[in-house]
Structure formats: C-alpha cells, structure tokens
Amino acid sequence: ELPQAADISRFPLVRRDIAVLVDENITANSLLVKMQAEKAANVVELALFDLYRGKGLQEGKKSLAFRVLMQDTQKTLTDIEIEQCMLRLVTVLQQNGAQLRV
Numbered sequence: 001e002l003p004q005a006a007d008i009s010r011f012p013l014v015r016r017d018i019a020v021l022v023d024e025n026i027t028a029n030s031l032l033v034k035m036q037a038e039k040a041a042n043v044v045e046l047a048l049f050d051l052y053r054g055k056g057l058q059e060g061k062k063s064l065a066f067r068v069l070m071q072d073t074q075k076t077l078t079d080i081e082i083e084q085c086m087l088r089l090v091t092v093l094q095q096n097g098a099q100l101r102v
Contacts, residue, residue, distance in 0.1 A: 011076050013044070016086055019065040020098035021057070028064050031096060035066070038092045040085040042077060045069040063101060 022031070028048045035046050050065035057063060070077055070085055090100060 011072055011074070014070045014077055014082055016068045016070070016082065017049075017065055018068060018086070018090060018093065019050075019063060019101040020093050021061050021063055021101050022098045024053075024060050024062055026097055028066075031064065031093060031098065032066070034092050034096055035089050038088055040070075040081075040088060042070045042072045042081065043068060043085060043089075044071050046089075064098075 020031075028051065032046055032048065039046065045067070046069075047067045048064060049067045050063070052063040052065075066089075068086065068089060070082060072081075094100070
C-alpha cells in the first residue's frame with residue numbers, strides 16, 4: 001500500500017548519528033527501546049547501523065552507532081530543535097551506561 005499524500009512531508013529529513021561505547025552486556029535493542037520511549041515527536045526513525053568490537057576498544061566494551069532521522073510534517077526543523085532532540089537521546093543513552101564517542 002502506497003502512503004497517502006498527507007503522510008509524505010515536503011520538509012527535509014534530517015539525519016544525525018550517535019556513536020557510543022558500552023559494556024559488552026548492554027544490548028543495542030535495550031538502548032533502542034529506551035530511546036524510542038523518550039524520543040521527540042519529530043523523530044521518524046531510530047536504528048542501529050554499526051556494531052564494532054575489537055582493536056582500539058577496551059576489553060569488555062563494544063561500539064554502537066545509531067542513526068536518527070528527524071522530520072516535521074508542518075515545517076523545517078530548526079538547528080535548536082534538532083540539538084534538543086539529540087540531547088534527549090544522548091541523555092537516555094548516558095543514563096543507561098553508554099559513553100559518547102567523538
């Protein structure tokens with residue numbers, strides 16, 4: 001079934017990525033569930049796109065990278081709205097044992 005015209009936004013989609021370092025026992029799915037519960041209304045997709053273990057990481061740690069897609073159906077998102085949204089998601093990750101990678 002094709003989306004109805006009303007479902008397609010003419011405003012730009014914004015992509016941001018968040019890379020974090022977590023203990024091996026923390027699952028990507030558990031973090032996604034917590035981010036989904038806390039996400040702003042304009043987040044249209046949250047997904048894991050990279051998992052890395054190995055060279056350059058501490059023993060017992062893994063790196064997870066999440067893709068965040070944001071869009072508003074009424075207007076173009078401002079930089080401030082995007083940053084506030086990302087800050088909420090990063091805070092959720094940090095509260096659940098993730099360390100931001102830069």
